[in-house]
Amino acid sequence: ADEARIALDNIADRAGNLLHPTLRLGVAGLSRAGKTVFITALVHNLLHGGRLPLFSAAASGRIARTYLEEQPDDAVPRFAYESHIRTVLDERLWPQSTRAISELRLTIEYESASLFSRMLSRGRLSLDIVDYPGEWLLDLPLLDKDYATFSAEAIERARLPSRAAMAGPFLAALDAATLDAPSDETTAVQLSQSFAAYLRACRNDRTALSTLPPGRLLMPGDLEGSPALTFAPLPVDPGRSYPRGSLAAVFARRYDAYRNVVVKPFFRDHFARLDRQILLVDALQAINAGPEAVKDLETALTDILACFRPGASSWLGSLLTRRIDRILVAATKADHLHRESHRRLEAIVRRLVDDAMARARFKGANIDVIAMAAIRATREGTVNDPAGPLPVIIGTPMEGEEIGRDRFDGLRETAVFPGDLPADPGRLFDAKRPREPIRFVRFRPPRLERNAEGLTLSLPHIRLDRALEFLVGDRLA
Ligand code: GDP
Structure with a gap:
């Protein structure tokens, strides 16, 4: 029955695809990894002509129009984009996190990069964004x-x-x-x-x-x-x-x-229909909690990534006809670190998913790792310290956040020295190493800047455009 159901879904999806090209993008990550913020920022930047220099279709001016449309699945809750973006922009607060699955369809009309296709017609791609808790993927091994x-x-x-x-x-x-x-x-x-x-x-x-x-x-x-x-x-x-x-x-x-009634339907109805996947990882939280948490995150990520390439003899492996061909593992909240540490964050997450990546690549998936902030809540600065200039990040801490004896009221900007990540990721697994935690303060979302013409600029980010390029760029070529 499961096989028949998936086969039918696939036929329906493919038929729909001929008339109306779509890409189903899964957004997963453990609770509070940043899924809601990522989707909200992605949609806002695409709808409002965000600054996306590394997203080639946008950078070369080939995106003609973007709009939200009725989603294809009537029984799946809609991702509450409008209310989330209002919370971020009007209240400068973070939206309510993901609790269950939700979906949103964003359609992009574009000019093809090749002259030949351009003469045929304007292209149109619907991005069906499917948001779901990464915790649910950890259930697959239970089958x-x-x-x-x-x-x-x-x-x-x-x-x-x-x-x-x-x-x-x-x-x-x-x-x-x-x-x-x-x-x-x-x-x-x-x-x-x-x-x-x-x-x-x-x-x-x-x-x-x-x-x-x-x-x-x-x-x-x-x-x-x-x-x-x-x-x-x-x-x-x-x-x-x-x-x-x-x-x-x-x-x-x-x-x-x-x-039977919880795990299998999720994989059959939702997971088996994805084309691409982004997996968001809050590595900073685990790093701060210490080696046990880092090791445990490594186990969880390995288990999660294994879902994308299940063995052919397993229940899911025998059902999956559509293979997710691109997987992006993104370390979120990079705006909590100075730029100098972004490469290190990337190296750490790469190390956490090393084995899983090798296996997925071996089985034909294109997989990459980046450090990203879907919404950049801080800017960078330097503070003169007796020991020399110190790279800091500047933002407005949320009301009630504390560093040492300072407690913030949510109104004033503050410079924070976040600390350094180790250059050697292996050190994070070492229980004997004295720990220098990252100073992890929750900042409020940024105030939107205006440009010289008085227009409000879109939400700032770090490498959201690189994520978009990897996940959908080739479909807009
Ligand atoms: P979800 O459970 O995966 O949906 O997580 P959310 O998207 O709700 O994110 C959880 C929290 O992480 C938010 O409330 C923010 O405090 C923080 N966060 C997520 N993404 C970012 C980001 O790009 N920058 C910053 N500074 N904080 C973020």
Whole structure:
């Protein structure tokens, strides 16, 4: 049934494509990586003639018109672009982050770069942007794991020293549970909630862990409270069959439901239809949290990238007929660093996805890494320090942000010395290395500048144009 469904979707998409060329661009990243900000900035820059010198179609003046259109999928929430951009421009605040899947269609009318195609007609490309939580991709490996295997791995992970503080209450609840006692809903909900609370606690700023499946327990979307999301791993004995209606039997059934009614439909209906993908990564947060968080981010990224090139014998591999041919891994929020550190940030993320990249390339995907800020909230400056000139970034910290004893009111600009990233990415994995954290202050979105003619300029960014060139440039050639 899954195969038939995907085949039909593909035929429909291809037929539609003949009349109306489209490109389905997936935007993924773990929670707070910057998906909402990225899509908002991308759309704003394309609609309002942003400064995009590295995006060749725009730079050479070949983009004739851009506009938002009705999206193709009626059952998918629309990406709330209008409300997000208002928050950024009018309130100078950050928009509400991604909680579930959403979609937006942006159509670009362009002149082809080649004289021959130009004579035929003006080109038109619809960019269907699909925004979804990266956490959901971490569920793919669950499709090949039964309940006992999932449980054993999840419990082993919960017992890691780095997770001890967060997992304590859940592990205690687990000790108190009787697996073959008849399941009552109060216990089931309590166990499931304490498991979800532990997963969420692992995502806090200090620990910043990333590998935390099942993804919907972190990002439930519209399924919160459903039986398929009300389970937890239990120390079940793989060889044993538990009595009907027992806690272990009920959770095993719900775990299967989770895989069948939650995980599979997402991959079948959405993931299998993507043409290109950008994966956003907030490496700075993990770097600040220390080596455990960096290693965990590496694991999560490797697992996520593996989704784009699944083995042919796996459930997804056997279904994927359309192959994502370009993947961009983008380290976000580069405006938190001085330009001198951008290359280092890029090198760090490259190192995190090294193995996964080699594998994807081997299987024919074009994959690249950049450091980017979809919205640049800072500018650069130099402060004279007794030790010499110090490169700083200047921006308006959000109300309530603190550095040392300074607490900001959200009104005044401040210069911050962000600190340096190590030149050797390997140092970030070294637990014995003394850490010099990056000074990570949340800045407000920038005030829009006006040019000499008094026109408001579009949102500033760092290398958003390079991202666009990689992801869609060839389709506008
Ligand atoms: P999502 O969960 O992936 O949708 O994440 P968001 O796009 O909502 O971003 C989470 C937060 O990261 C935002 O509220 C901002 O504080 C910050 N952020 C994201 N992108 C940028 C950026 O380009 N520059 C700066 N300075 N901050 C950003």
